[in-house]
Amino acid sequence: MSKKIRFSLLLPCLISCLVIVSPTLAQAPASAPPSGIDWSSDVITAVGIGAPPPTAVNVAQARAMAIRAALVDARRNLLSELKGVAINAETTVENQITTSDVIHEKVEGMIRGSRQVGQPKYLSDGSVEVTVAMKRSDLANAVLPDAGFVPAPPTSATPPPPPPAPAPGAYTGLIIDARGLNATPAMAPKVLDDKDQEVYGASFVTRDYAVKHGVAGYVKDLEGAKKNERAGTNPLVVKGVSAAGTNKTDVTLSAEDAAKVRDAAQTQSFLSQCKVLFVID
Secondary structure, eight states: OOHHHHHHHHHHHHHHTOOSOOGGGGGSOSSOOOSEEETTTTEEEEEEEEOOOTTOSSHHHHHHHHHHHHHHHHHHHHHHHHHTOBSSSSOBHHHHHHHOHHHHHHHHHHHHHOEEEEEEEEOTTSOEEEEEEEEHHHHHHHHSOSTTSBOOOOOOSSOOOOOOOOOTTOOOEEEEEOTTTTOOOOSSOOEEOTTSOEEESGGGSBHHHHHHHOSOEEESOHHHHHHOTTTOSSEEEEEEEEEETTTTOEEEEOHHHHHHHHHHHHHOOTTTTTOEEEEOO
16 A cells, blocks of 8 residues: 555544644634745644534534534645645655655644644534644754755854844845746745756755745745845845746746856855745746
């Protein structure tokens, strides 16, 4: 039996063992975030709907059982969300699940550990809608490969000093305008030049930094990107000319713009700090 089929068969059994969300989540906001992956933050959410069974003996039991069913549905939908996440131009989370027992088990555990956010929404037909959430950084830590990143510095009892402030006039980040290219968000995208050579990507950052901050952020609005904290107060803005790779996650620049990025990166540290934003449709 393939890993993919085994995973699909095991998931309902695993989820059915879960209990209704702990009261410790009472501090969650009253309204849950929209379903999907928020690439500008650290949140992945999914919504589920559960109906009360006809065998419920009273309203309280019907609601409790509907919430339980909604959590099962939400976690099933969360699995669908995770499967579709692109890791890089050629690989998705689904690829990793079906080829690696280790990653399969890690993703399984993350689904079990997803937590209800917001309050249940009671619908007019008696069913209940709930939202579950998990951290994008947890998924990144599970699926990003160990190879391909800048080697982590030796551990030390003394924490490393904060990065120096940019010099006056220096670029504080990189914004790639990829609108109109059908570019897809990914955990480890690349910026390429016109000869498909890497201008920016995982090889510019440590894995720990990529897990914590993301190799790049994604926004929908160019003006908003210029005000985004990730890009800083003086970002270098360039226009992508095409999206590359099977998953359309890598963005190609013109030779002129690629040279601008490389020239700036020789004396400035915004790339190694993942200060990169893609503007996508």
